[in-house]
Amino acid sequence: MTQDELKRAAALAALDYIEDDSIVGVGTGSTVNHFIDGLAGMRGRIRGAVSSSEASSKRLAAHGIQVFDLNDVDSLPVYVDGADEIDAGFAMIKGGGGALTREKIVAAVSQRFVCICDASKRVQTLGRFPLPVEVIPMARSHVARELARLGGEPRLREGFVTDNGNLILDLHGLAIDDPAGTEARINQIVGVVTNGLFAARGADLLLLAGAQGVERFQRA
Numbered sequence: 549m550t551q552d553e554l555k556r557a558a559a560l561a562a563l564d565y566i567e568d569d570s571i572v573g574v575g576t577g578s579t580v581n582h583f584i585d586g587l588a589g590m591r592g593r594i595r596g597a598v599s600s601s602e603a604s605s606k607r608l609a610a611h612g613i614q615v616f617d618l619n620d621v622d623s624l625p626v627y628v629d630g631a632d633e634i635d636a637g638f639a640m641i642k643g644g645g646g647a648l649t650r651e652k653i654v655a656a657v658s659q660r661f662v663c664i665c666d667a668s669k670r671v672q673t674l675g676r677f678p679l680p681v682e683v684i685p686m687a688r689s690h691v692a693r694e695l696a697r698l699g700g701e702p703r704l705r706e707g708f709v710t711d712n713g714n715l716i717l718d719l720h721g722l723a724i725d726d727p728a729g730t731e732a733r734i735n736q737i738v739g740v741v742t743n744g745l746f747a748a749r750g751a752d753l754l755l756l757a758g759a760q761g762v763e764r765f766q767r768a
């Protein structure tokens with residue numbers, strides 16, 4: 549199977565966790581695009597979705613799925629999203645698509661985070677994938693200097709502006725032994741909106757697609 553076929557298999561497995569009459573939290577990325585396409589088949593059974601990006605909102609709307617403003621929703625039973633890396637403790641690096649801040653917000657109001665991935669995303673230690681950090685534009689150089697002090701090499705994502713009008717610094721070469729500590733530490737730098745470590749609020753369920761099919765792992 550190709551990587552895209554594996555992503556699709558993981559995404560479709562997540563449909564098992566969607567409750568009738570619910571509003572679904574929806575992430576961003578190529579794996580989630582398969583999930584949205586699958587969700588279209590449940591259109592009459594769900595109330596709609598809360599989306600983590602303009603791209604996902606557009607795709608949901610194209611399928612006739614109503615997109616709710618998060619401010620009009622108190623809580624979501626399930627949030628479905630992909631990841632760039634996930635470790636054994638279900639901490640993740642996310643934000644390869646630059647939607648990390650809205651993803652973190654929607655995940656925060658969701659009762660259950662269902663992570664959908666192909667098997668290549670599972671790692672021993674987070675950090676081979678560059679860690680995205682969303683930054684207020686005027687703080688770009690200050691934040692880059694502070695990130696460099698942590699030991700990594702920050703690189704501006706050229707030509708990219710987030711849905712929130714901010715910039716992304718991708719932090720290369722940082723071995724992340726303490727995901728929760730690193731997440732908190734980077735978020736304390738003035739000018740950082742948030743970073744792509746999802747450790748304080750990691751995944752609850754991992755649907756991992758490999759050659760043998762989709763394996764389901766519940767967070768201990």
Ligand SMILES: O=C(CO)[C@H](O)[C@H](O)COP(=O)(O)O
Pocket residue numbers: 575576577578579580629630631632641642643644645646647648651
């Ligand atoms: O965090 C994300 C977007 O901001 C994505 O979930 C992550 O980048 C994985 O993407 P893909 O499903 O395309 O491999």
